Amino acid sequence: MYFDSLGAALAMDGHGVYVWSAYAISLVVVVLILLVPRRRQRRFLRQLAGEQKRQQQGPTTGLEGS
Amino acid sequence: MWSFFHKLGSPPWLYRIAGTILRWLLPVTVLALCVGLAWGLLYTDPDFRQGNSYRIIYIHVPAAVVALAGYYVMAIAGAVSLIWKMKMADVALKCCAPVGAALTFIALVTGSIWGKPTWGTWWVWDARITSMLILLFLYLGVVALYEAYDNKEAAGKACAVLSLVGMVNIPIIYKSVDWWYTLHQPASIKFSGSSSIDPSMLYPLLLSIAAFYALFTCCLLLNMRAEILEREAKTGWVRKLALGDGG
Amino acid sequence: MSAAAQSPGAARFCLVLLRRQLTLAVRRPIEIGNPLLFFAMVVALFPLGLGPAPDQLAGFAPGILWIIALLSNLLTSDTVFRSDFEDGSLEQLLLAPQPLFLSVLAYIGAHWLLTGLLLALVSPLFALMLNLPTPALGTLVASLLLGTAVLSLVGGIGAALTVGLKRGGVLITLLILPFYMPVLIFGSAAVRNAALGIPATPYLAIIGAMLCLAVALAPLAIAAGLRISVDA
Numbered sequence: 001m002y003f004d005s006l007g008a009a010l011a012m013d014g015h016g017v018y019v020w021s022a023y024a025i026s027l028v029v030v031v032l033i034l035l036v037p038r039r040r041q042r043r044f045l046r047q048l049a050g051e052q053k054r055q056q057q058g059p060t061t062g063l064e065g066s
Numbered sequence: 067m068w069s070f071f072h073k074l075g076s077p078p079w080l081y082r083i084a085g086t087i088l089r090w091l092l093p094v095t096v097l098a099l100c101v102g103l104a105w106g107l108l109y110t111d112p113d114f115r116q117g118n119s120y121r122i123i124y125i126h127v128p129a130a131v132v133a134l135a136g137y138y139v140m141a142i143a144g145a146v147s148l149i150w151k152m153k154m155a156d157v158a159l160k161c162c163a164p165v166g167a168a169l170t171f172i173a174l175v176t177g178s179i180w181g182k183p184t185w186g187t188w189w190v191w192d193a194r195i196t197s198m199l200i201l202l203f204l205y206l207g208v209v210a211l212y213e214a215y216d217n218k219e220a221a222g223k224a225c226a227v228l229s230l231v232g233m234v235n236i237p238i239i240y241k242s243v244d245w246w247y248t249l250h251q252p253a254s255i256k257f258s259g260s261s262s263i264d265p266s267m268l269y270p271l272l273l274s275i276a277a278f279y280a281l282f283t284c285c286l287l288l289n290m291r292a293e294i295l296e297r298e299a300k301t302g303w304v305r306k307l308a309l310g311d312g313g
Numbered sequence: 314m315s316a317a318a319q320s321p322g323a324a325r326f327c328l329v330l331l332r333r334q335l336t337l338a339v340r341r342p343i344e345i346g347n348p349l350l351f352f353a354m355v356v357a358l359f360p361l362g363l364g365p366a367p368d369q370l371a372g373f374a375p376g377i378l379w380i381i382a383l384l385s386n387l388l389t390s391d392t393v394f395r396s397d398f399e400d401g402s403l404e405q406l407l408l409a410p411q412p413l414f415l416s417v418l419a420y421i422g423a424h425w426l427l428t429g430l431l432l433a434l435v436s437p438l439f440a441l442m443l444n445l446p447t448p449a450l451g452t453l454v455a456s457l458l459l460g461t462a463v464l465s466l467v468g469g470i471g472a473a474l475t476v477g478l479k480r481g482g483v484l485i486t487l488l489i490l491p492f493y494m495p496v497l498i499f500g501s502a503a504v505r506n507a508a509l510g511i512p513a514t515p516y517l518a519i520i521g522a523m524l525c526l527a528v529a530l531a532p533l534a535i536a537a538g539l540r541i542s543v544d545a
Contacts, residue, residue, distance in 0.1 A: 001108050009108060012118035015183050022122045022179040023107065026129070026172045030099070030281065033168045034092075037288035044295055048308035148537075200491045207488045214478050220545035224474050227537045228488065231470055234530065235492050238523070242495035249502065 075152050077294045078303045084287040095284050098277035106270035113267075122180040124271060128278035130173040130198060134236075136166035136282055137201065140208070141233035144226030156222030157297070159229065160212055161289035165282060167205035173198050193247035197240050204232045218297070326411040327419040334423030337396075344392075348385040348428050349435055355381045356439045367444045374443035375453070375504035381439075382432050382457055383464065383493055389428050390468030391485050393420055394476045394539065403476075404543050413536040418528070421469045421535070429461025445508060452507035452517070459520045460500040466524075466531040467492045473538030477545050496523060 003009040010016050073079045106124035113120035140162035147155035177198065181190050189195070208225050215221035298304045321329065338345060359377050360370060370377075397403040406416055436457055437450045445453065471489035478484065503516035 002111055003108060012121075013112075015117055015119040018119050018179050018183050019107070019121050022176045023103070023125060025175055025179075026125045029168055029172050033165055033285045034281075034288065037285065037292045041288075041292040041295060044292065044299075045308045048299060048305065052305060052309055200494060203487070203491045207491070210484055210487055211474065214475070214480065214484050215545065217545045220477075220541050223541045224538065227470075227534055227541065228474060231492070231534050235495075238495050239491065242498045246498045246502070 071150075075154050077154065077298050077301075080154055081291055081294050084291050088284060088287050088291075091280060091287070092284055095277060095280040098273060098280060102270050102273035102277045106267075106274060110267055110270060116184055119180060119183040122176050123267075124274045126173055126176040126180060127271060128275040129169045129176065130194070131275055132278040132282050133166055133169040133173055133198070133201060133205075135279070136162055136169060137204065137229070137236065138233060139282075139286075140166065141229040144229045147222060148226045148230075153219075153222075154294075156219070156226070157290050157293050158286065159225055160222060161286050161293055163205055163208040163212070163225070165285040165289065167202060167209065168285075169278070169282065170198055170202040170205055174202060191247070193244040196247070197243045200239055200243070201236070204236075208232075320410050323411045323415050326409075327415045330416055330419035331423050334420060335426065338423070338427050345427055345431065348389050349431060351388060352381050352385050352432060352435065352439065355384065356442060359443070371444040371446065371508075374440060374445040375449070375508060376501045377443060378436060378440055378445070378453065379456075379460075379497055379501040379504065382429075382436065382461060383497055385432060386428060386461055386464040386468060387486055387490070387493075389424070390465070390472050390489065391475070391482055393424050393469055393472045395472075398476045398542070403539065407540060407543055413539070414532045417469065417473075417532040417535045417539070421465050421532075424469070425462050425465040429465055430458065432461060433457035445504070448510065449504050449507035452513045453504050455517055456500045456503040456513070456520060459517060459524055460496045463496050463520065463524050463527045464493060466527040467496075470531055470534045470538060473535040473542060475542075476539070477542035496520065499523075 001009075003012075010020065012019055103124055107121050110121075112118045140159050143155045143159040143162065146152055147159060174195065177195050178188055181195075182188055208228055211228055212221045212225050215224060295304055295307075320326075356377070359373070363369065363373070394403060397406070407413065409416070433454050436453055440450055440453055468485075468489055470492075471485040474488065475485045499516045499519050503513040503520070506516065507513040
């Protein structure tokens with residue numbers, strides 16, 4: 001490892017703020033683009049399952065069901 | 067060979083194969099990202115001229131490279147969708163755009179942060195960053211055009227045309243901006259290590275680039291799976307999947 | 314309508330279309346005047362915003378004039394196909410036997426004659442208001458003539474893709490501005506060099522090359538876009 005200690009790694013001779021903030025922002029975006037589609041898929045499947053269960057319970061109010 | 071293409075057009079097959087690929091590609095991506103970035107961040111020597119701030123290169127360059135490549139992937143998917151009328155190519159096209167835009171955003175932000183210690187200002191209208199900015203506008207244009215159409219099939223076709231027009235224009239835009247920049251700033255500052263990059267810096271950079279390509283593919287496949295489910299919501303296999311999964 | 318009449322050849326059809334577009338436009342002179350009025354008013358905005366110092370204005374004048382010409386073009390780009398889309402004549406055009414490539418060129422040609430050409434001819438007046446050195450005026454007109462033709466063609470692509478949308482107006486701006494940028498870069502560079510006394514022919518040649526590329530390729534994209542919009 002180039003740096004002697006954790007403190008040195010964080011400070012990076014004064015450039016640490018820039019380097020770490022750049023990495024942090026990028027990490028946040030990367031995590032977002034990985035998680036958002038997953039969540040979208042799960043939410044959709046949950047919604048569809050709920051819809052189907054409600055349909056299976058049969059028409060209770062006499063409204064047109066498919 | 068043709069049966070492969072025929073299968074590519076089938077939503078359930080594509081959904082399953084994307085899932086299989088993701089099962090091993092996701093861990094590989096995460097691993098490659100961690101190794102590549104940690105290597106560049108902590109285990110390489112600082113640059114002679116720029117000091118430690120050059121370490122941002124390990125995110126900035128891969129993001130920029132993949133963002134540009136992603137536009138071409140999107141345009142090719144558009145061409146496939148228009149020529150062979152494959153609906154799944156439409157789906158690929160639609161899913162490329164937000165991922166590409168996110169990567170372009172990363173490239174812009176890291177480029178800007180890198181610029182501050184190097185040139186003293188948060189934003190420099192140099193050729194590379196200006197071209198990245200225009201690429202972001204091109205991506206957002208595709209996203210906006212898709213959302214504006216009510217008919218999703220027409221939306222896919224329109225975005226295919228737009229991304230093909232963009233593909234033709236990107237070299238023109240790049241060259242124009244490059245020329246424009248040299249016109250106004252004859253003594254351009256080159257990022258150190260662009261021509262004679264030290265191998266110790268090159269290898270983590272290559273690994274990071276590969277990791278970002280893998281990341282793009284993962285995000286594309288994840289988005290495509292979600293999009294396929296939504297588009298095929300009325301079909302039997304999706305409804306069965308929902309009951310088996312989301313219950 | 315005689316059933317035995319032969320459908321006109323492609324060239325004659327284009328001229329007929331061109332004449333039709335021009336006639337329709339001339340009946341509403343305000344719409345021709347709007348972009349020119351816009352040009353005039355925005356020219357006034359820049360000294361108001363930047364300060365009236367003559368040499369500063371002169372330095373920025375090439376860029377200012379080109380940007381305003383670009384924005385004026387942007388304003389009118391949406392209208393190329395819209396009225397014909399709304400009354401159904403666009404659908405008829407798509408069904409016509411004449412090649413859509415040439416028909417589209419007729420529409421864009423009419424658009425350029427009514428916006429770009431007039432802008433280019435009127436620009437010396439505003440250039441003088443911004444203290445652009447006189448040697449550059451000729452180059453300004455030439456660069457605008459060539460450049461606005463490219464802008465009309467590229468704008469037509471955006472118009473074709475958004476003509477069917479209800480809220481297409483602002484979207485078209487987002488779509489075509491990136492493609493306008495290379496034209497802006499070389500157009501303003503041409504005028505700036507002419508103002509400095511350096512020959513601007515290389516830059517005009519580059520814009521000319523862009524024009525050739527646009528004439529060859531843009532109608533393909535416009536035709537595809539029109540089909541998508543009408544079928545949607």
